[in-house]
Amino acid sequence: MKLLLAISLSLFALASAVPGETLVLVDSLSFRDTHSQFFNFLEERGYKLTFKQADDSTLTLKKYGEFLYKHLILFTPTTEEFGGTINVQALTEFIDNGGNVLAAVNSRVGNVMKELAAECGFEVDSEGNQMFDHHNYDVYLDKGDHTVIAFDSSQVIDVPAMIGTKKLEPMLFSGIGLITDRKNPLVTTVIRSSATAYSAPASKAVTSTPLVAGEKGALVASLQARNNARVLFSGSLSMFSNEYLDAVVKTNGDLMAVKSGNKDLVESLARWVFKETGVLRYSDVKHGGPYTVMDNASFSMKVEMLDNAGKWIPYDAPSIQLEFVRIDPFVRTEMKREANDGTYGVTFKVPDVYGVYRFKVDHRRRGYDNLVVASQVSVHPLQHTMYERFIPAAKPYYWSAFSMMLGLFVFSFVFIHHKEPASKHKKE
Amino acid sequence: MKRLFHFLLVLGLASIPSCTGQASQKSPLKEITVAELKLRAIDEVNAADWSSGFESVTYPNKASPLTITDDQRFQMSFAIRDSDRVDQQPHQVFVRIASATKELILVPFVDSLKFFKLDFDLKSKAGQLDNASGRYEVSLIVGDAKVKPILWTIANVHLKFNGEPIRIPDYYEQKPEIVHMFREPEKRPHVFVSNVFSLAVVLLFVVMLLLWTRVGISFGNVTASSLLFQASLAVILYIEYLFYLGNDMFTTLRYLTWAAPFALFFGRRMLAHLAKIEEQ
Structure with a gap:
């Protein structure tokens, strides 16, 4: 068990990324200028950005079997195929090994990006389609086709780990719509489309139901894989641009902002996807055992999360669920915060069924790492001396046993010492 | 002269009745209105006859509440016209049927008389609405690069599905608590009963002593x-x-x-x- 703990701790240590090596693939190196504020933000936080053209023939994610980067930014909407050894398989392998990906496309979405999205559980609308919202477009930046659409914080998922705690001003988006598979539990719609927005080709009136329309549509979607690798997929590359970060928002509807909320939004999202927020680790797993049936069992563990400054602070969830499992869970209860250092614990009564059990924690919270802890413990049956004694209902049995014992003593005493009176013999 | 020509060209483009297409520059948005809107919920057998049984609603009023069961069809017909009463076909003409959590977006078809028509069987949409019966709002969304958008809540409808509501489990939801059911202790007789029987057992011993006194015993062999x-x-x-x-x-x-x-x-x-x- 200690080994298991050590391994999982080291896994967490690997995964909890302090800013690190980041590969930025771009369609054109001019994105360095048009999106400079976003890149500067990352560099200021300590990320080491390596810019490469998407069709660079020397591209590779791996060298001598080791990944060269922790994070990957794909600002490559129009790329049909990456250069070098990068393809969709290489990207999914990168994610499977814990790498984080931030990807953005626009209405001209290339094949490779569509395939990557499909691998992650999203679907991007057909190439050339654009997101329209005739009811909420920005009057300053829009060129008259109502594709620079504005959205407010009600359309952004309410998970502070992902979007920060600051109140978001109205924000801008222009690009293509996505849909998420709602049966895929690992996928989250980060920003949903408004009821009046839809993704369609601009050239002719819409005559069949669009793939992306109304509130089921997504503008930005995310995936947190089972290994806690994170992927953020945005239908709009412009969302990250200097132009949108600095924009003054005024819509034909009632949204208005002196400065768009895009800066706060993309910074929070980038910090989430590159694992600065919502990162958990655990330690000090303590429990007793082996137990006997109907004993009181106790389990406790310490859980910490990364704060803004990259320090580990106590985790803030009010409770964490704990299961006591023998094939099926026999007990599922909540561990409460026991101390201010992030220790969670609970005491409960072991079931009256003996066997080999596991304490199991599978903590899931949207925007946070999954926390999986398991530890085995055996539960013994009662020993023969541990059963109940002196049962009132069994008193007749006790008394009959004692009276037998007493009877044996008294009867043998009388039988041995009795002497027939001599007179009787004479009479006969 | 050149400038005048340019102006005329822009004016010409803007006056094309079908106003789809990507506008290259901002121009004042045209006023449009929804006309002759009528709607009904009707059984399958009578659905082919579009001549009667509709409720007419004028923009922007609201129709009376409607109940649609899943063996009925929902039918709706309307026209979109500009201020010169010319029929228009904007880029976005959607009918949205939505509650707080469910949403269905439908695109009406255009018939030969330039009327928009919506005609669907509720049962066929049950899957998209997760069989969730209840109150929904029917609204019409009209938008285009060149017209003023319309968002009109036409009616409140009550949808009734026969099937069981579909619930997709939330991966992040707290799981229900499980409390182990311990085996119930067996029912035991009252203490009084066991006392009575204990007494009976002890009495047998006493009876033996009494009988001995009648028979008579002596301790001669000590x-x-x-x-x-x-x-x-x-x-x-x-x-x-x-x-x-x-x-x-x-x-x-x-x-x-x-x-x-x-x-x-x-x-x-x-x-x-x-x-x-x-x-x-």
Whole structure:
């Protein structure tokens, strides 16, 4: 068990990324200028950005079997195929090994990006389609086709780990719509489309139901894989641009902002996807055992999360669920915060069924790492001396046993010492 | 002259009745309105006849509430016209049927008379609405790059589905608590009953004593060996009583190993004495 703990701790240590090596693939190196504020933000936080053209023939994610980067930014909407050894398989392998990906496309979405999205559980609308919202477009930046659409914080998922705690001003988006598979539990719609927005080709009136329309549509979607690798997929590359970060928002509807909320939004999202927020680790797993049936069992563990400054602070969830499992869970209860250092614990009564059990924690919270802890413990049956004694209902049995014992003593005493009176013999 | 030509060109583009297409520059948005809107919920058998049974609604009023069951069709027809009463076909003409959590977006088709028509069987949409019966709002969304958008809540409808509502489990939801059901202790008789039976058992012993007094007993054969045998028997019985109280098997056996030889030795002496008496 200690080994298991050590391994999982080291896994967490690997995964909890302090800013690190980041590969930025771009369609054109001019994105360095048009999106400079976003890149500067990352560099200021300590990320080491390596810019490469998407069709660079020397591209590779791996060298001598080791990944060269922790994070990957794909600002490559129009790329049909990456250069070098990068393809969709290489990207999914990168994610499977814990790498984080931030990807953005626009209405001209290339094949490779569509395939990557499909691998992650999203679907991007057909190439050339654009997101329209005739009811909420920005009057300053829009060129008259109502594709620079504005959205407010009600359309952004309410998970502070992902979007920060600051109140978001109205924000801008222009690009293509996505849909998420709602049966895929690992996928989250980060920003949903408004009821009046839809993704369609601009050239002719819409005559069949669009793939992306109304509130089921997504503008930005995310995936947190089972290994806690994170992927953020945005239908709009412009969302990250200097132009949108600095924009003054005024819509034909009632949204208005002196400065768009895009800066706060993309910074929070980038910090989430590159694992600065919502990162958990655990330690000090303590429990007793082996137990006997109907004993009181106790389990406790310490859980910490990364704060803004990259320090580990106590985790803030009010409770964490704990299961006591023998094939099926026999007990599922909540561990409460026991101390201010992030220790969670609970005491409960072991079931009256003996066997080999596991304490199991599978903590899931949207925007946070999954926390999986398991530890085995055996539960013994009662020993023969541990059963109940002196049962009132069994008193007749006790008394009959004692009276037998007493009877044996008294009867043998009388039988041995009795002497027939001599007179009787004479009479006969 | 060139500038005038340009102006005329822009004016010409803007006046094309079908106003789809990507506008290259901002121009004032045209006013449009929804006309001759009518709607109904109707059984399958009567659905082909579009001549009667509709409720007409004028923009921007609201129709009376409507109930649609899943063996009915929902039908709707309307036209979109500009201020010159010319039929328009904007880029976005959607009918949205939505509650707080469910949403269905439908695109009406355009018939030969430029009327928008919506005609669907509720059962066919049950999957998209997760069979969730309840109150929904029907609204019409009209938008285009060149017209003023319209968002009109036409009616409140009550949808009734026959199937069970579909619920997709939330991966992040707290799982329900499980409390282990411990085996119920067996029902036991009342203490009074066991007391009565205990008394009956003890009474049998007392009866034996009483009968002995009637028969008459005497202790003529008392010898040292018989008393010592009785004492060792009493010790053995007492060890067994201690076993009942809580001594374990091993302690009990150890005590018995000490007590048993005495009982054996004195028992033999006592029996030999008895045999001697018999002989006489």
